[in-house]
């Protein structure tokens with residue numbers, strides 16, 4: 001069985017999660033390919049894969065346009081395959097209310113895209129202050145401060161729970177191999 005993992009990522013956390021999922025399921029599959037959504041739009045078809053995992057970060061309450069385009073382009077194929085979706089955000093690192101916001105944002109995106117993945121989840125991303133330009137750093141500091149989050153802009157923060165990532169990866173594998181429901 002072969003898996004294709006597609007991600008969109010601006011500062012690298014969603015990409016890092018995509019590669020960790022690939023590593024977690026790699027030895028159980030015949031092949032695992034990880035691709036940026038931009039490059040994946042050039043694929044002729046998905047016929048070489050039987051399992052697709054899509055990952056997108058949240059920016060300004062929205063998920064990736066590239067991932068939305070990928071879903072639109074391959075909708076017919078995706079409907080017949082085992083699929084999973086993961087959303088990466090700062091909200092997913094917060095309290096129950098913020099996590100609920102991240103889940104609502106993901107569900108809205110999937111509903112508008114007309115995509116019902118076999119499995120879906122939210123992952124906490126990061127706040128890599130040192131990688132932002134000055135303006136973005138100040139804006140993110142202000143937003144994080146209002147939400148009671150980390151505001152020391154001399155540091156990069158990574159909130160991703162890697163055990164959660166690995167358990168999601170293994171559950172995706174189970175769904176693909178046993179035709180399990182979400």
Ligand SMILES: Cc1cc2nc3c(=O)[nH]c(=O)nc-3n(C[C@H](O)[C@H](O)[C@H](O)COP(=O)(O)O)c2cc1C
Nearest residue numbers: 009010011012013014057060061089090091125126
């Ligand atoms: C300009 C900007 C806007 C963001 N907007 C949101 C948002 O609306 N909701 C949220 O939960 N996180 C937001 N984030 C946090 C990102 O989702 C988080 O940093 C994520 O890890 C980014 O993934 P990436 O490194 O793969 O690009 C924002 C980050 C930046 C820099």
